[in-house]
Amino acid sequence: MADTQEIIAKLFPQATFEEGDILTVEIPDSQWHDLAETLRDNGELSFDFLMTIVGMDWVEKMGCIYYLTSTKYNKRIAVKVATEDRVNPALTSIADLWHIAGIYEREVYDFFGIIFINNPDMRRLFLSIDWKGYPLRKDYDASPETNPVPEDNERQSDFTQVYTRDADGKIECKEERIFAENDFVVNIGPQHPATHGVLRFRTAVDGETIKKIDVYMGYIHRGIEKICENLTYPQTLHFMDRLDYFSAHPYHHCLCMTIEEAAGIEISRRAQVIRVMMDELSRIASHCLFIGTFCMDLGATTMLFYALRVREQILDIMDKTCGARMTFNYECIGGVMQDLAPDFVEDVKALLKIIPQNLKEYDKLFTGNVITKNRMEGVGVLGREEAISWGVTGPSGRASGWACDVRKTTPYSIYPELDFEEVIRHEGDSMARFKVRMGEIEQSARILEQLVDNIPEGEYCVKVPKVIKLPVGHWFRTVEGCRGTFGVYLESDGTVNPYRLKLATPSLPAAAVVDSLTRGDKIADLITIGGSLDYIVPDIDR
Amino acid sequence: MPYEAWKDNEYIESLVKELQDNGANVVVGSFDKLINWGRSNSIWPLTFATSCCGIEFVSLGAARYDMARFGWEVARSSPRQADFIMVAGTIVHRMAPVLRRLYDQLAEPKYVIACGACAVSGGPFKKSYHVVMGVDKIIPVDVYLPGCPPRPEAMIYAIMQLSRKIKVEKFFGGVNRQEKQEEFLKNHPIPGVED
Numbered sequence: 001m002a003d004t005q006e007i008i009a010k011l012f013p014q015a016t017f018e019e020g021d022i023l024t025v026e027i028p029d030s031q032w033h034d035l036a037e038t039l040r041d042n043g044e045l046s047f048d049f050l051m052t053i054v055g056m057d058w059v060e061k062m063g064c065i066y067y068l069t070s071t072k073y074n075k076r077i078a079v080k081v082a083t084e085d086r087v088n089p090a091l092t093s094i095a096d097l098w099h100i101a102g103i104y105e106r107e108v109y110d111f112f113g114i115i116f117i118n119n120p121d122m123r124r125l126f127l128s129i130d131w132k133g134y135p136l137r138k139d140y141d142a143s144p145e146t147n148p149v150p151e152d153n154e155r156q157s158d159f160t161q162v163y164t165r166d167a168d169g170k171i172e173c174k175e176e177r178i179f180a181e182n183d184f185v186v187n188i189g190p191q192h193p194a195t196h197g198v199l200r201f202r203t204a205v206d207g208e209t210i211k212k213i214d215v216y217m218g219y220i221h222r223g224i225e226k227i228c229e230n231l232t233y234p235q236t237l238h239f240m241d242r243l244d245y246f247s248a249h250p251y252h253h254c255l256c257m258t259i260e261e262a263a264g265i266e267i268s269r270r271a272q273v274i275r276v277m278m279d280e281l282s283r284i285a286s287h288c289l290f291i292g293t294f295c296m297d298l299g300a301t302t303m304l305f306y307a308l309r310v311r312e313q314i315l316d317i318m319d320k321t322c323g324a325r326m327t328f329n330y331e332c333i334g335g336v337m338q339d340l341a342p343d344f345v346e347d348v349k350a351l352l353k354i355i356p357q358n359l360k361e362y363d364k365l366f367t368g369n370v371i372t373k374n375r376m377e378g379v380g381v382l383g384r385e386e387a388i389s390w391g392v393t394g395p396s397g398r399a400s401g402w403a404c405d406v407r408k409t410t411p412y413s414i415y416p417e418l419d420f421e422e423v424i425r426h427e428g429d430s431m432a433r434f435k436v437r438m439g440e441i442e443q444s445a446r447i448l449e450q451l452v453d454n455i456p457e458g459e460y461c462v463k464v465p466k467v468i469k470l471p472v473g474h475w476f477r478t479v480e481g482c483r484g485t486f487g488v489y490l491e492s493d494g495t496v497n498p499y500r501l502k503l504a505t506p507s508l509p510a511a512a513v514v515d516s517l518t519r520g521d522k523i524a525d526l527i528t529i530g531g532s533l534d535y536i537v538p539d540i541d542r
Numbered sequence: 543m544p545y546e547a548w549k550d551n552e553y554i555e556s557l558v559k560e561l562q563d564n565g566a567n568v569v570v571g572s573f574d575k576l577i578n579w580g581r582s583n584s585i586w587p588l589t590f591a592t593s594c595c596g597i598e599f600v601s602l603g604a605a606r607y608d609m610a611r612f613g614w615e616v617a618r619s620s621p622r623q624a625d626f627i628m629v630a631g632t633i634v635h636r637m638a639p640v641l642r643r644l645y646d647q648l649a650e651p652k653y654v655i656a657c658g659a660c661a662v663s664g665g666p667f668k669k670s671y672h673v674v675m676g677v678d679k680i681i682p683v684d685v686y687l688p689g690c691p692p693r694p695e696a697m698i699y700a701i702m703q704l705s706r707k708i709k710v711e712k713f714f715g716g717v718n719r720q721e722k723q724e725e726f727l728k729n730h731p732i733p734g735v736e737d
């Protein structure tokens with residue numbers, strides 16, 4: 001850590017540092033772009049993965065916190081950039097350095113109204129162009145009269161804004177076309193069976209070939225981050241079920257872990273084991289559903305029934321223990337809500353017995369199929385560098401040869417003790433993304449095998465204070481969700497509610513990458529590529 | 543669930559009573575019966591899922607809950623071929639006009655099931671700035687189905703209630719949803735659009 005700090009301090013004397021588990025650098029906006037470039041390109045630093053941009057409103061100033069990771073040295077750093085101007089807040093864009101930054105900056109603009117100079121596409125992301133105000137600002141007027149439910153169709157624009165700074169520092173706004181003037185634009189979604197939920201692609205096509213896709217989000221933007229700011233910590237938990245509803249357990253795990261660490265709560269080993277087992281069970285269930293829906297996209301409808309058979313068995317296990325088939329709300333601060341059901345061990349063993357058979361069956365039915373191979377092999381190839389720059393984590397990132405499994409890179413809970421492999425492939429195509437998931441089912445089963453007979457005795461939930469108050473500070477924790485790295489940024493001002501809760505989800509980059517991944521491919525491939533990236537729309541929109 | 547409880551539905555009873563009070567022509571009445579028998583056993587849903595509840599709807603279609611037993615499995619992707627929308631999931635501001643348009647595109651007679659707490663009333667997102675607090679603010683709803691998400695069994699129950707409703711409707715000169723829709727549009731005008 002120290003040498004990172006030294007290098008930065010030497011090059012940027014204005015930077016101030018804050019030590020913590022993650023080194024936080026604060027830098028004036030004028031030097032931010034240079035620092036970002038150094039962080040990325042300096043061989044001794046190589047922070048090449050932009051994990052998230054957290055927009056912040058500290059009332060007296062506004063700004064962003066950028067979380068960066070070095071995939072080479074496996075280190076993390078946070079950079080704080082702020083502005084005191086509340087009327088026309090502006091920061092410098094880093095969209096030219098990281099592909100994904102463009103989208104993240106649009107999100108910050110949408111929520112806080114901070115303009116990013118030089119971002120090539122400075123539109124709102126989730127809210128409509130006629131939306132009044134910036135909802136995550138602390139002074140936002142939330143009364144329903146400000147923004148009533150629209151009754152007429154949303155106003156659309158073919159233009160986007162680009163802000164630049166001229167020689168004497170004045171900000172200028174230019175309108176630019178999203179598509180070229182004569183482009184033929186086809187609208188796919190939001191209500192379309194192949195978009196996996198309410199996502200919309202505005203697709204410019206040349207015959208059958210895709211020229212450009214404008215991914216249009218926000219059809220299920222529920223404003224969870226804002227709601228959480230008015231809730232107590234235990235109340236915020238249940239929203240984690242409703243983002244990526246297949247990763248309910250890992251997401252819960254992440255937020256619980258963050259709060260427990262902030263509050264200094266140590267949980268029992270039994271609870272740790274139960275949490276990890278639930279995580280892995282949901283990973284299997286999630287990948288099963290992926291296989292089902294993905295095959296259905298390709299026209300192999302029967303596969304859905306095969307895959308859901310295993311999923312139903314897992315849901316039964318969860319139903320017995322957690323009392324629900326979905327939206328479990330099982331992990332709580334201090335451990336888990338209830339103890340395991342009496343026949344949990346037996347059920348898991350029965351499940352483990354059938355998984356290898358089932359995988360073999362899927363392979364026989366689908367993987368070797370000629371049509372499958374033609375549609376998936378060599379289609380939608382995402383290279384390793386691209387994957388990192390776009391921030392595509394999880395199985396999709398690992399299919400591009402990027403070892404990004406949080407369980408290995410920044411282990412949490414009891415993962416360091418477990419014996420499992422990180423499934424990595426190097427082809428980067430749809431087929432690889434499919435096969436990585438198949439492989440991960442096997443690995444998750446392996447983890448379960450190691451744990452199922454070794455669930456320690458003890459309490460499943462430690463005693464925690466009735467009212468949970470966190471000390472002043474900020475924390476950023478990640479876990480490996482079923483679709484990739486899920487991060488929680490929590491800032492506390494010492495009260496019972498979070499001051500800011502930012503959820504960095506893996507599906508947003510996965511949806512953002514669709515544009516660059518499909519360019520030049522046929523429109524039919526959009527379906528397979530989109531399916532293989534396996535994004536969950538409420539997870540994108542939050 | 544006891545059988546009596548299943549039948550305990552005041553709304554449908556009032557429909558039956560209305561039917562009995564008004565009486566029907568013997569010929570038309572028997573045609574009604576025949577057509578309604580067919581309609582109520584083949585209600586086709588529109589594939590419409592915005593979030594979590596939609597996944598339970600997928601489970602409903604799979605082998606375990608198998609809605610094909612009741613003739614509901616023909617999920618259509620085009621609203622013009624569907625009989626009802628199962629609004630499975632949260633509806634937010636940006637989605638509201640889209641849902642309204644889908645509803646308008648459904649062929650008559652059409653029905654709506656508000657599935658899940660979100661569609662009924664906004665559910666866990668009651669305090670959100672971007673969520674529509676219940677789809678009945680934008681389209682008329684026939685069956686409300688609470689739950690977060692409702693279990694597939696509950697969904698079966700809800701669609702069964704809908705099919706009961708269809709059975710006691712008068713088809714000829716009866717299911718004039720057209721009129722109802724006009725009424726609805728009158729109460730919820732869309733500026734700039736003449737219906």
Ligand code: SF4
Nearest residue numbers: 594595658659660690
């Ligand atoms: S009712 Fe619950 S499960 Fe259904 S969409 Fe809303 S939050 Fe999700």
